[in-house]
Amino acid sequence: MTMIPGKFCQGACVLAIMMLVACKPDADKQSRQAPNIILFFVDDMGWQDTSxxxxxxRTAFNQRYRTPNMERLAAEGMKFTQAYATPVCSPTRISLMTGMNAAxxxxxxxxxYKDKxxxxxxxxxxxxxxxWNVNGMTPDSTLDHAVYANAFPYLLQGAGYHTIHVGKAHxxxxxxxxxxxxxVGFDVNIAGHAAGAPKSYLGMENFGNTAAFEGSPWPVPGxxxxxxxxxxxxxxxxxxAVAALDKPxxxxxxxxxxxxxxxVHTPIMADxxxxxxxLDMGLDSIEASYATLVEGMDKSLGNLMDYLETKNIQDNTIIMFMSDNGGLSAVARGGEKHTHNKPLSSGKGSIHEGGIREPMIVKWPGVVQPQTVNDNYLIIEDFYPTILEMAGVENYQPVQQVDGESFVYLLKNNESGQTAQRPLFWHYPNQWGPTGPGIGAFSAVRLGDWxxxxxxxxxxxxxxxxKNDxxxxxxxxxxxxxxxxxxxxxxxAYLQxxxxxxxxxxxxxxxxxYPQQLLN
Structure with missing residues (x-):
């Protein structure tokens, strides 16, 4: 049989087009069904910095703060009572982005600063x-003193998501x-750079972009x-953020x-x-200003939730709320040090619960039962596989070893009791600065109640x-x-x-x- 190349190509192309047309409705349906995901991440917010x-x-701190939109989110989702991060910001943020434990x-x-x-x-x-890896994370395997990894936004990007970064990067x-x-996988970056705090929260001060601070790393860009x-x-x-959402x-x-x-990171400035x-409550000026940072954060959350409802996409949007470390207490606050997260001990920089236990809420319409509470513990690196599973990203093979474990099963099953226990690990061979309970170079593990x-x-x-203490x-x-x-x-064993x-x-x-070596 003589084959005519042109006719064969023409026939094959027609067949391919027919197959694409036939498949397109399903592809569009899948695209429409992929959930939008918002990770609302607060800086230095303590477990008690909320109503x-x-x-x-309820505690005196719950009575102090006004966070009606966190209340609204909790009423529509699942509240986690034992969600953990690390005591300091960059380790948490790298664990979030890479799924790796800090160790x-x-x-x-x-x-x-690079290499310092x-x-x-x-x-x-x-x-x-x-x-240690003072240069943070990197998509470039040749960079020294940095961890080479595929951030999860990069994988979401590859799966067709429009990825938006707003605020602190670090x-x-x-x-x-x-x-x-x-x-590292974002299509849009608004105000994110190397520094972990703003020079100023005030537009009247150009968020720190003034001649007096030229050359400083702290002014907020963009x-x-x-x-x-x-x-x-x-x-x-x-x-x-609202303007950036219009495109997708x-x-x-x-x-x-x-x-x-x-x-709510320092500088503590009043909104x-x-x-x-x-002030009418009788709070000192520092604590009153801190409370305004919390309430302004909550208003931001509410604005985003309102936007979703205005666009009628709230039922296909997951909202995850989390903080990067415990609330500041050792310095800069009003009142007695190390008490701002009571009943938890200590605060930011500490391996005690006040430094690592975070407020966490997840709303997933149609999956998470509203007004539920989950007492299982989890840790920040668990967000990496969880978000990818939520998005339907499968069989991904990042260059790094992922330590985190997805907690989607907790969300889908609405589990409130303890499930199978696993160890959680923290490792901080560093110096933070201030002193206080649980502050210093340390390694730690939680297993069950211990x-x-x-x-x-x-x-x-x-x-x-x-459990008892x-x-x-x-x-x-x-x-x-x-x-x-x-x-x-x-x-x-884990550290080794x-x-x-x-x-x-x-x-x-x-x-x-290592700790066991002292016992041998």
């Missing part, structure tokens, strides 16, 4: 700190690729049109919005729209039963040496598996031993 109670009872990704402290340890680490009296040091979120206006940073970011919404493209506010009622903490400087151990007031290490030994072994970095003792020049 939504995440404990068994593995080695971005164990907050990043800023933090000043508080270079002159420590008793410890020499390891050269993913890569100045002069490295991840300084700009566009290099919001020039608001300079000189009487507008608060949180409000400007919210307006920008109008084009009916699924979107991922990473709404990463700078609030005057909300200030007077807190939490074991190992401090690097003096090899001191703490053991708490969180949420405030970590009674150290049970001597009373229950068997449990301490058990958890020391679990923690050591990750080849986790440890500080060295200046007195001997030797690395701090």
């Amino acid at each position: 939504v109670p995440f404990w068994k009872e 593995r990704h080695r971005v164990t402290n907050w990043t800023l 340890l933090q000043p508080m680490e270079t002159g420590h009296a008793t410890l020499d700190f390891p050269y 993913l890569g040091a100045i002069g490295t690729p991840a300084e700009n979120p566009l290099n 919001l020039d049109k608001y300079h000189g206006q009487d507008i608060f940073l949180t409000e400007a970011l919210t307006q920008e 919404v109008n084009e009916k493209q699924p979107f991922f919005l990473y709404m990463s506010l700078y609030a 005057k729209r909300f200030l007077q009622p807190y 939490k074991y903490i190992y401090y690097h400087m003096d090899q001191r151990v703490e053991l708490f039963n969180l 949420i405030g970590e007031s009674v150290n049970l290490a001597e009373e229950n040496p068997g449990k301490a030994t058990e958890l020391a072994a679990v923690l050591t 598996e990750c080849n986790a970095q440890m500080p060295s003792l200046k007195s001997t020049g030797t690395p701090v031993p």
